[in-house]
Amino acid sequence: MGALAEGLTRNQALVLDRLVAAGTPLSAYAILDALRPSGLKAPLQVYRALDRLVDRGLVHRLESLNAFIACCHDQHDRTAVFLICQRCGAVDEEDAPTLQGAIADLARASNFAVDSVVLEIKGLCRGCR
Amino acid sequence: MGALAEGLTRNQALVLDRLVAAGTPLSAYAILDALRPSGLKAPLQVYRALDRLVDRGLVHRLESLNAFIACCHDQHDRTAVFLICQRCGAVDEEDAPTLQGAIADLARASNFAVDSVVLEIKGLCRGCR
DNA sequence: GCAAATGACGTTATGCTATAACATTTCATT
């Protein structure tokens, strides 16, 4: 079991380890089921750990899947772009500076102060198209 | 009570009218509660109507809110972008060709075939910032 | 015409997702 990042509590480390091991999105309840042998018993234990991990940028929430995935980059830019394959379920996290710029431009034009961005693209990945 | 579009069934028209009248996002259950006087009784009646309306592009689903909003444009051939104010709850639907282009470029670079795009920007609107 | 296919509808039941509320524990700092 890896100490994948410093300063994590036991529950947070368990949840993060599980997500990293999976490499794919997992629902909170799937995580809970996987961690029952480790002693977790209630959804709230998982949700609380996920909240902290998302705050730190170690985990991303996929709104369109109601699921969570470990961040695959070491630098945790808050605005990630996800390519979600509808056939195989793979999720690719992209860094998209061009998109960041376009979003910033759009927000500026509307006089809108951006806090966070949800950008999830669904379709078929390279291997499945 | 407008016949807001042709070819809608009674339930679909009820749901769409309610969303248009609201002008803001509504959850499926909020719609159901509003339409109980009109005879709707079960969530599935609302969800089925919403499915058809979303298929036609008359309604959008806001993934990050688990809610639905009437499309404010008459034609909707593009992917919509939503600016969601975290303070007043207003949702602004934008047409963003520049973003479309950036998304297409990104997908092309990853050899990813885009089916649909979820793009929801949260922050403070002009009046609330 | 009439059978088959289609799609909407109604209803009950169920499952999945997420948080409220409250008591307790842990741990760093003073």
Place this chain on the structure above:
DNA sequence: AATGAAATGTTATAGCATAACGTCATTTGC
């Protein structure tokens, strides 16, 4: 030790969405 902040454990509940059944009306093709 005393304090305060954060994490934990637990039960209960709220909120979101669909499965599975049967019915009805309309369209399509023979």
